[in-house]
Amino acid sequence: MRVIFLKILLSVVLFAGDSTLTKQFEYALELYEKGNIYDSYTEFERLKFFDSNGNFVFPANYYQGFCLREAGMYELSNQKFLEAIQNAKDPALIFDSNIMIIKNLILSGDVLAVQRRIEYAKKSYTSSTQNEQLEFWRGWALMFEGKWVEASKTFTGIDEYLTSFCDSMDNESLSVTTGLILSLIPGLGQVYAGKYLEGAVSFAWNIFSGYLTINSFLNKDFAGTVLAGNFLFLRFITGNFNNTIKYIEEKNFESRKEAINQLLKNYKGQKP
Amino acid sequence: MTPFLRLIKMTYYSCIRTLLILTIVISVNSRLFSQNELHNEINIKRFAEYLYCKGDYQRAFYEFERMQSFENNDTVHFLSALSLFRLGEYKLSSKYLSSISSTNLHVVQDLNELNLFLNTGEINLEPGKKSDYQLKLEGIKFALSGNLSNSYATAFNPDDFTYYFQQSNNINTGGKSPVLSGILSAIIPGMGQIYSGSTGDGLGGLFNIVTFGSLSYWSFTENKNFTGYLLAAFTAWFYLGNIYGAVQSANNYNYEKLTLSQNSIMDYFKKRDFYLEVNIPVCK
Numbered sequence: 001m002r003v004i005f006l007k008i009l010l011s012v013v014l015f016a017g018d019s020t021l022t023k024q025f026e027y028a029l030e031l032y033e034k035g036n037i038y039d040s041y042t043e044f045e046r047l048k049f050f051d052s053n054g055n056f057v058f059p060a061n062y063y064q065g066f067c068l069r070e071a072g073m074y075e076l077s078n079q080k081f082l083e084a085i086q087n088a089k090d091p092a093l094i095f096d097s098n099i100m101i102i103k104n105l106i107l108s109g110d111v112l113a114v115q116r117r118i119e120y121a122k123k124s125y126t127s128s129t130q131n132e133q134l135e136f137w138r139g140w141a142l143m144f145e146g147k148w149v150e151a152s153k154t155f156t157g158i159d160e161y162l163t164s165f166c167d168s169m170d171n172e173s174l175s176v177t178t179g180l181i182l183s184l185i186p187g188l189g190q191v192y193a194g195k196y197l198e199g200a201v202s203f204a205w206n207i208f209s210g211y212l213t214i215n216s217f218l219n220k221d222f223a224g225t226v227l228a229g230n231f232l233f234l235r236f237i238t239g240n241f242n243n244t245i246k247y248i249e250e251k252n253f254e255s256r257k258e259a260i261n262q263l264l265k266n267y268k269g270q271k272p
Numbered sequence: 273m274t275p276f277l278r279l280i281k282m283t284y285y286s287c288i289r290t291l292l293i294l295t296i297v298i299s300v301n302s303r304l305f306s307q308n309e310l311h312n313e314i315n316i317k318r319f320a321e322y323l324y325c326k327g328d329y330q331r332a333f334y335e336f337e338r339m340q341s342f343e344n345n346d347t348v349h350f351l352s353a354l355s356l357f358r359l360g361e362y363k364l365s366s367k368y369l370s371s372i373s374s375t376n377l378h379v380v381q382d383l384n385e386l387n388l389f390l391n392t393g394e395i396n397l398e399p400g401k402k403s404d405y406q407l408k409l410e411g412i413k414f415a416l417s418g419n420l421s422n423s424y425a426t427a428f429n430p431d432d433f434t435y436y437f438q439q440s441n442n443i444n445t446g447g448k449s450p451v452l453s454g455i456l457s458a459i460i461p462g463m464g465q466i467y468s469g470s471t472g473d474g475l476g477g478l479f480n481i482v483t484f485g486s487l488s489y490w491s492f493t494e495n496k497n498f499t500g501y502l503l504a505a506f507t508a509w510f511y512l513g514n515i516y517g518a519v520q521s522a523n524n525y526n527y528e529k530l531t532l533s534q535n536s537i538m539d540y541f542k543k544r545d546f547y548l549e550v551n552i553p554v555c556k
Contacts (some may be wrong), residue, residue, distance in 0.1 A: 020309050020310060024310050042331050042334070043333070045323070045328075046310055047310075049318075049319055049322050050315065050319075215275050221491075221494075221497065221499060222490075223487045223488075223490060223491045223494075223495050223499050223500075223503060224491075224496065224499045226487065227487075227499065227503065228501070236495050
């Protein structure tokens with residue numbers, strides 16, 4: 001009789017304690033699923049605070065990472081995923097948290113950190129599936145950076161749709177080298193970047209300032225040559241090259257932004 | 273069996289029964305209200321204090337707010353006000369402090385004074401003797417304006433006073449005169465900037481003026497009058513700009529010096545937790 005009593009008492013105490021935390025976990029998760037991420041974060045924090053055995057440290061940190069990610073706080077989100085990794089026992093969950101960190105880094109635009117993280121992760125994960133997944137995210141990071149050729153190579157054999165997407169984007173993007181060669185005729189590089197009016201104005205200024213400089217030189221007006229050459233011609237010719245690079249980069253950035261936004265909306269596979 | 277033994281046996285079984293019923297009641301209650309257990313008065317307070325100690329003042333404030341439905345007392349109001357103060361919400365913090373009934377507590381008065389000081393830069397100077405804390409705030413206010421005098425020495429510990437005094441002195445000494453800087457640049461272009469610590473700007477200005485002036489002179493000697501006038505206009509423009517730049521350079525120097533000293537004072541003040549004597553036991 002005494003043994004039964006002790007068993008009941010023990011199970012009640014243990015079960016009640018566990019049930020409290022489980023319900024708190026369910027409550028926090030419910031808030032998260034409803035999109036109430038601020039309160040959900042608080043409730044996961046409460047769960048961690050009262051979880052003296054540390055049984056819920058991994059899931060709480062993991063979901064807090066998601067809350068912060070949804071709030072756009074990628075750096076803080078990664079801190080939570082790192083805390084989750086430190087408390088996770090299941091290798092699959094550790095890998096998943098690592099992928100979340102990589103996805104956050106892609107969204108925050110830190111491509112260098114993505115590359116570093118992937119290289120670091122590749123040392124620990126040697127299976128072909130995991131390697132493929134890491135390469136897949138490297139491809140996404142390269143797309144965010146606008147390195148279409150490298151991204152296409154990375155996606156080859158992993159995702160056909162993304163490979164052809166990168167190839168088409170590479171064909172569409174403008175080449176800075178071509179733009180600079182065209183700029184040897186003032187304004188033509190800017191026309192190549194789609195800035196027709198700017199190209200025409202640049203052409204006119206370069207011709208006019210060039211004429212003034214040469215004219216002053218032919219008239220043996222040394223001071224006038226320096227003045228027109230330094231403050232007009234040199235300024236406009238430099239501006240011609242600088243603007244060509246600027247406009248090409250702007251155009252490539254805009255088309256990349258638009259293409260990636262479309263991809264994030266329409267692509268059916270995994271997205272960062 | 274003797275009646276005595278029977279009584280003992282009956283008592284024993286009745287105890288076991290009571291304990292079993294109690295256990296079942298506890299079990300049912302704990303299942304029904306188990307999650308609420310973490311949201312009861314004591315646990316909300318514990319969690320709020322933990323958040324406060326962790327520096328998550330916004331969430332701590334919300335938890336203290338929740339506590340008010342259980343215990344609407346001065347401690348809760350004060351902790352809410354303190355969280356708001358840490359969030360930089362000085363006005364709102366003062367509002368919470370005003371709902372505290374025991375206003376004679378020095379820590380409540382101090383926090384109120386500090387909220388006013390950090391919000392408006394003013395100190396509540398009602399007639400009568402100033403409190404120690406008011407004297408400290410007044411000392412810091414004068415230090416920030418560069419006017420801390422020895423009469424405030426007793427308000428701080430010697431090391432703190434020495435620091436505030438030095439920083440305050442820095443504000444009013446070693447500044448550069450904008451007028452002198454302008455005059456120097458009018459006499460020798462760039463000299464005002466060099467005097468104000470912007471040597472590179474000064475030398476650059478001097479080079480420009482000398483170059484354009486010389487080219488202008490050379491153009492006139494060569495009878496290239498149009499170019500000469502154009503370059504002379506450039507030279508005059510640079511010359512005037514150089515004088516204006518010298519005045520600005522001195523102003524910038526003084527502003528940077530003032531900001532640097534004021535920031536050092538405020539940082540030192542913050543490091544001392546604004547001299548607030550607030551003890552939250554769980555934070556230790």
